[in-house]
Amino acid sequence: MAETSGTTNVHGSLMPDARRRARMGRIRRIKDTASRYGITAAGLAVVGALGLIFFYLFLEVAPLLRSTSIQISHSYPLEADSSSSRLEHLTLERYEEIATGFYSDGRIDFFRAETGESLLEQQLILPESADFSALGLSMPASDLIAYGFSNGQVSVFRPAYSLSYPNDRRLITPRLEYPLGEIPLVLDEQKEALTAVAIQEGQNAIYMAGATADGRLLLGVFSQHKGLLGNVSIKRDIYSLPSLKNGGNARLLQVDNTGQHLLVADDRARLHYYDIANPDAVAVRSVDVGQLGQVTAMRFLAGSGSLALGTDSGAVSQWLLVRDADNNYHPRLVRTFKSMPAAVVNIAPEKARRGFWIADAQGNVGAYYGTSSRSLLIQSIAAMGLTQLAISPINGRLIAVDSNGLVKVASVWNQHPEISFASLWEKVWYEGRDKPEYVWQASSGSDSFEPKMSLVPLSLGTLKAAFFAMLFAIPLGIMGAIYSAYFMTARLRGLVKPTIEIMEALPTVILGFLAGLWLAPFIENNLPAIFSLLILMPLMMLLVALGWGRLPEHWRNWVPDGWEAIILIPPILLTGWFCVVSSPLIEVWFFDGSMRQWFTDQGISYDQRNALVVGIAMGFAVIPTIFSIAEDALFNVPRHLTQGSLALGATRWQTLIGVVLPTASPGIFSAVMMGFGRAVGETMIVLMATGNSPLVNFNIFEGMRTLSANIAVELPETAVGSSHFRVLFLAALVLLGLTFLVNTLAEIIRQRLRQRYSNL
Numbered sequence: 209m210a211e212t213s214g215t216t217n218v219h220g221s222l223m224p225d226a227r228r229r230a231r232m233g234r235i236r237r238i239k240d241t242a243s244r245y246g247i248t249a250a251g252l253a254v255v256g257a258l259g260l261i262f263f264y265l266f267l268e269v270a271p272l273l274r275s276t277s278i279q280i281s282h283s284y285p286l287e288a289d290s291s292s293s294r295l296e297h298l299t300l301e302r303y304e305e306i307a308t309g310f311y312s313d314g315r316i317d318f319f320r321a322e323t324g325e326s327l328l329e330q331q332l333i334l335p336e337s338a339d340f341s342a343l344g345l346s347m348p349a350s351d352l353i354a355y356g357f358s359n360g361q362v363s364v365f366r367p368a369y370s371l372s373y374p375n376d377r378r379l380i381t382p383r384l385e386y387p388l389g390e391i392p393l394v395l396d397e398q399k400e401a402l403t404a405v406a407i408q409e410g411q412n413a414i415y416m417a418g419a420t421a422d423g424r425l426l427l428g429v430f431s432q433h434k435g436l437l438g439n440v441s442i443k444r445d446i447y448s449l450p451s452l453k454n455g456g457n458a459r460l461l462q463v464d465n466t467g468q469h470l471l472v473a474d475d476r477a478r479l480h481y482y483d484i485a486n487p488d489a490v491a492v493r494s495v496d497v498g499q500l501g502q503v504t505a506m507r508f509l510a511g512s513g514s515l516a517l518g519t520d521s522g523a524v525s526q527w528l529l530v531r532d533a534d535n536n537y538h539p540r541l542v543r544t545f546k547s548m549p550a551a552v553v554n555i556a557p558e559k560a561r562r563g564f565w566i567a568d569a570q571g572n573v574g575a576y577y578g579t580s581s582r583s584l585l586i587q588s589i590a591a592m593g594l595t596q597l598a599i600s601p602i603n604g605r606l607i608a609v610d611s612n613g614l615v616k617v618a619s620v621w622n623q624h625p626e627i628s629f630a631s632l633w634e635k636v637w638y639e640g641r642d643k644p645e646y647v648w649q650a651s652s653g654s655d656s657f658e659p660k661m662s663l664v665p666l667s668l669g670t671l672k673a674a675f676f677a678m679l680f681a682i683p684l685g686i687m688g689a690i691y692s693a694y695f696m697t698a699r700l701r702g703l704v705k706p707t708i709e710i711m712e713a714l715p716t717v718i719l720g721f722l723a724g725l726w727l728a729p730f731i732e733n734n735l736p737a738i739f740s741l742l743i744l745m746p747l748m749m750l751l752v753a754l755g756w757g758r759l760p761e762h763w764r765n766w767v768p769d770g771w772e773a774i775i776l777i778p779p780i781l782l783t784g785w786f787c788v789v790s791s792p793l794i795e796v797w798f799f800d801g802s803m804r805q806w807f808t809d810q811g812i813s814y815d816q817r818n819a820l821v822v823g824i825a826m827g828f829a830v831i832p833t834i835f836s837i838a839e840d841a842l843f844n845v846p847r848h849l850t851q852g853s854l855a856l857g858a859t860r861w862q863t864l865i866g867v868v869l870p871t872a873s874p875g876i877f878s879a880v881m882m883g884f885g886r887a888v889g890e891t892m893i894v895l896m897a898t899g900n901s902p903l904v905n906f907n908i909f910e911g912m913r914t915l916s917a918n919i920a921v922e923l924p925e926t927a928v929g930s931s932h933f934r935v936l937f938l939a940a941l942v943l944l945g946l947t948f949l950v951n952t953l954a955e956i957i958r959q960r961l962r963q964r965y966s967n968l
Contacts, residue, residue, distance in 0.1 A: 258948075265944065268937040272627045276575050276584035278606060282617035284324040286609060295609060296343050297353060298596040301369050304605040306382055307598065308367045310353060312340040318367070318382040321607055321617055330384050335361045335392050344405030344416065347465065347508055348559040348601065349656060352387070356405035356418060360396030364388045364407065364414065364430075388414060388430050388442055395428050395446065396420050406461035406470070408512065415467040417449075417484075419458035425449040427484055429467065447487035452480055453494055460503060464512035469529055471515060471539060473503035479517075479527070481539050493538045500525055500544075507555040509562050511656035513639030514578055515539070516564045518552025524566060526578045531642055542637045545576045546583035553594060559601040560655055563625050567594035567608060573618075579636060579658060580628035589616050624931045632663050632935075648902035648913065650922065650932045661935050663942060665902035669912030670943070673826060673894050674887035676819045676908060680827030681883055685834030686876060692835075693842035694864055697770025705839060712832035720896030723825035728817045728897065731824075735803040736794035738820070740787040748783045752776060807909060814909040817899045823908070826893045834883040841875020842868060874961040881954035885947055891916040915943045 286295070286309070297310040300321060307321040314332035319325055334340075335357050342356035355363040370381040387409075395402065400420040407416050413431040420426065427447040434440055449470070452458065456474030463470050463484070470482040477498040483491045497503060501519030508515055515527040526543040550570035557564045562578035571590030576583055592610040599606050599620070606618045630636065635644035639658050647660040688708070692701050731738055756764065756775065767775065799806040807814045845868050853863040869876070891914075899911035900921065919936050926932045 261944065265937055265941040269934055269941055272624050272934050272938065276622040276625060278587060278618040278620050280589060280616055280618045282322050284615050286324060286613045286615050295596055297345065298598040298607060298609060299351065299367055300598045300600040300605060300607055302601040303380060304600045306380055307607050316384060324615060328382050332363055333390050335359050342402045342405040344407040346408050347510060347512060348557055349510060350409040352407050352409050354405050354407040354416060356402030357392065358401040360394060360399045360402060361392040362395045362405065362416060363392045393430065393444065396426055404458050404461045406463045408463045408465045410465050410467050413467065415463045417461045417463045417470050419461060423451055423457060425451065425458065427487055449482055449490055450492055453492060454478060460506045462506055462508050462515060464508060469537065473506050477502050479539055481537065483537060491536060495539050505552045505555040507557050509557050509564060509578060510560055511639065511658060516555050516557065518555055518566055520551040522548035522550055522552060522568060524548060524552065524576060528637065528639060543578065543581050546586065548572055548574050548586065554597045556597045556599045558599060558603055561626060562658055565597055565599050565606065567597040569593040571610060573608060575622060577625035580626050580631040582625055582628050584622065584625055589618065624934065626659060627931055627935060631661060636662065646904045663939060665904050666913055666915045666918050666939060668904055669902060670888055670914040672819055672906055672912045673822050673914050674884060676823030677826035677830055677887040678884055680823045681830040681834055682880060685831045686838050689835050689839035689842055693839045694868060695770060697768065700771060708832050709836050716829055716890065716892040719825050719829055720893040723821050723893060723897035724817060727825060728821045731821060732804060732816050734788055734791045737787040737791035741784065744783055744787060748779050749776065752779050812909060813907060815899050815911050817897055818911050819908045821897050822894055825897050826887055826890055829893060830883040830887050833886055834879045837879035837882055838876045841872040845871045874958045877954065877958050877961060881951065885951060888947055889916055891920050895920060915939045
């Protein structure tokens with residue numbers, strides 16, 4: 209039978225080779241096309257996913273970039289002022305439905321903010337034969353109001369609101385509260401007219417200050433006391449304060465909520481400070497504010513740690529109470545803002561933030577924020593000058609009254625005024641501190657807390673943790689990779705490489721747990737051993753190598769080539785044991801029994817959980833990454849290059865340095881960058897092995913807080929949509945951007961290294 213070329217198909221017919229090859233070619237082309245498009249699609253999906261991550265983070269951060277805006281929604285006339293009834297103050301409750309007008313004749317009018325419809329009128333009990341002469345306002349958090357009269361008496365009250373839900377609809381019922389009783393209290397026993405009044409509510413007392421028509425300054429401390437039978441009595445302590453030094457007359461007063469600080473603005477453009485914590489020994493200091501103009505409005509901001517000032521020239525500034533070298537307070541100008549077009553007539557502080565709103569004599573409204581040093585907005589809302597201004601406690605509505613009695617109601621968008629480039633990346637002078645600093649302290653148990661959200665400590669903490677981890681990991685990882693790939697026998701390499709690579713699978717939470725609970729106390733108790741190891745371990749290795757080289761050749765031949773590392777195991781263990789055992793003796797001989805205390809005496813802070821612990825623990829986690837990638841790069845250097853170098857007479861070390869390392873340098877560099885990226889993004893080790901203190905230093909004996917650890921700690925506890933929430937997303941964006949930038953630069957450098965050494 210003649211032989212037939214081809215194969216037999218399932219039906220018994222023959223398929224020629226040409227048809228079979230054509231079919232296989234079509235299948236191959238389909239596979240190639242599918243692979244090409246599949247790989248392209250996967251690559252685009254990765255890029256798209258990365259882009260979506262950037263987009264989502266930016267979407268959460270974008271509201272921080274939005275500018276403050278106000279929009280007039282309603283206007284209506286208010287009851288016209290008269291010589292006997294003048295609107296002295298205006299407030300707005302937290303639901304932004306009811307506004308309250310306080311008139312000089314003692315009339316209090318609660319009215320709808322949108323329409324002006326009067327809901328309730330109440331009348332204060334006024335002293336006989338006395339007229340209203342001065343107004344005192346506390347911070348909006350307590351909302352106390354003091355009316356000073358021409359006979360030296362004072363009425364203290366505040367608006368209050370009851371909330372109920374009849375028929376599932378919110379009902380706000382306004383009323384007045386009298387924390388010191390409805391009957392006016394005596395502030396000046398000499399019955400002189402009060403020309404200026406200040407009031408503030410502290411924890412256990414209400415503090416009042418007053419200036420009299422004859423130039424005296426008075427301080428009153430009022431508190432309620434309940435008797436055994438439930439009767440309430442008012443304790444009153446009145447102190448006389450020294451008169452103003454320059455002979456001026458007090459125009460404006462402000463007292464803080466601790467009863468320690470009193471500030472007085474006079475008619476000669478000076479600001480006076482009184483330390484009233486001990487009224488019997490008051491220290492008086494004064495500052496000339498003439499360069500800003502005559503003070504026309506002055507209010508403490510939330511927390512009463514800083515003061516907002518407005519002048520007749522429209523200048524707006526913020527002052528802090530700062531301690532000097534003698535531990536004495538004095539007012540200090542720390543920020544000036546964009547000036548208003550006309551004289552400042554009213555300042556309305558925000559309830560829980562360091563923001564404040566200003567009205568001027570030409571109908572303009574200005575919005576400012578202290579911590580971020582931002583002049584947020586200056587906008588004209590009336591043709592006439594404004595007389596009163598109020599901002600709601602939730603900062604969503606503003607109400608103003610012009611000199612013609614026309615009410616302007618405006619909706620406000622001002623959600624994140626505390627965030628600016630300066631507050632995030634520059635030094636900020638915070639309340640209670642004696643100089644500008646980088647601080648991260650985003651929250652507190654106090655409603656009046658000033659958020660401090662500088663990203664500098666977190667960014668430096670991230671770099672600090674990564675730096676010390678890489679300082680530990682790079683030498684060990686790369687040197688180990690060099691020895692394993694170039695000097696170690698294949699059998700030993702087959703044991704060492706998988707063992708090190710499996711270390712990468714260790715959960716970082718376990719490493720952090722061990723670092724925080726075992727390694728940190730061990731290092732603290734054996735500090736001399738750690739430094740002894742850094743010195744003695746390299747010396748021991750050099751001595752072993754020197755001794756090994758001087759041994760007779762037939763002795764050295766007992767150890768097969770590539771197994772020399774085994775010789776180092778006993779010396780390493782003995783050296784480590786010796787350093788730990790001798791640690792107490794070294795402390796006694798050189799450090800007076802405690803190396804940690806010796807550091808403290810030298811001015812070096814030491815925390816148990818510090819950068820040294822993080823460097824060792826995180827370096828241990830990074831070593832497998834660096835070792836594995838670098839070892840593969842070194843091992844895959846073409847053999848003809850090394851063999852050619854050796855054939856030309858170069859030694860193994862010369863070949864390593866001149867041929868192997870340059871050829872493998874792109875891979876080694878990639879290994880270092882991969883390790884750096886791992887260290888920058890590490891969370892659990894840093895979270896558990898440091899004190900999470902956002903410090904601005906590179907002290908190896910102090911802790912740090914990283915961007916990733918900060919996000920993990922604070923994001924679950926912050927309010928969604930708050931400034932804190934969005935700044936944490938900004939921190940994530942910064943971390944992602946930093947990693948992306950480093951990786952991009954690393955890839956550029958790697959490609960250039962490949963091009964440079966591709967001709968080897």
